[in-house]
Amino acid sequence: MSDYTPTRRATDTERLDATLHLTDALTRGALDGEEYNDRIELVNSARSIDQVTATLVDLPPLLPASTASEERKRDDLREWLNEWQYWLGGSVLMVGIWGVQSFMDGSAIKFWPGVPIGIWAVVLIACVFWPSDDHESS
Template sequence: MVDPSDGGMRASDADREQVAQRLRVALDEGRLTVAEYDERLQQAFAATTFGELEPLTRDLPESKPSAELAEREEHRAKMAKEWRDWAGGAVIMIAIWGVTSVVSGDLIAFWPAIPLVIWAAVILATSIEGSGKKKRD
């Protein structure tokens, strides 16, 4: 098996994307100028081996995701799940309303609006509270 530390092993798309991500973080932190970032990014996506990728990040410190960033991503994922659940509930309630309206032969008042608005308000309140909430030690 080829040792990736010797630089001869071929790099995958995931390896190139990982280097591109490190370069994006370095740009955001002000460690690279836009011109340096652009040049290194082009070299990263043109690289075929680890030996070509390694020099692109050699002078950059190891980036570690901050706890705050991880917490924000976790909150965003939770909110996305909450809205998917809401949408699923909306489809079910509207289908029940539609079927009962058809079966009764008359248009029934749109009752799904009440639980859906309340549910959406709860999700919004949770989202606002969660995005500004700080963990206490």
């Protein structure tokens, strides 16, 4: 009797899952671009599930979807708060320019910084309701 045991054929879903795992490993720095491409080719040409899993054995486990989603939300919030820091810096600069102009004129001139500061703030607030398209395809 032969010791040969046939392996199960890989499904398209299993190949897709392996591709997502490889992509996750690439984005986390576990693979470089060349090795990623080589492994993707192996996954796409694999016939058995053993050939698919062989491309994943040395990779870190996938992050749970909720953890990745929470990380993305934290990164988005951090980025949004950084934008508010730029807004504050720009506002201080514009008000400073207005103050110098008023001082040089000898009286308070029309508060022109209110318009750009206000528009900038409205745009930042609108970002909460209309998030960027960067993550919609994920």
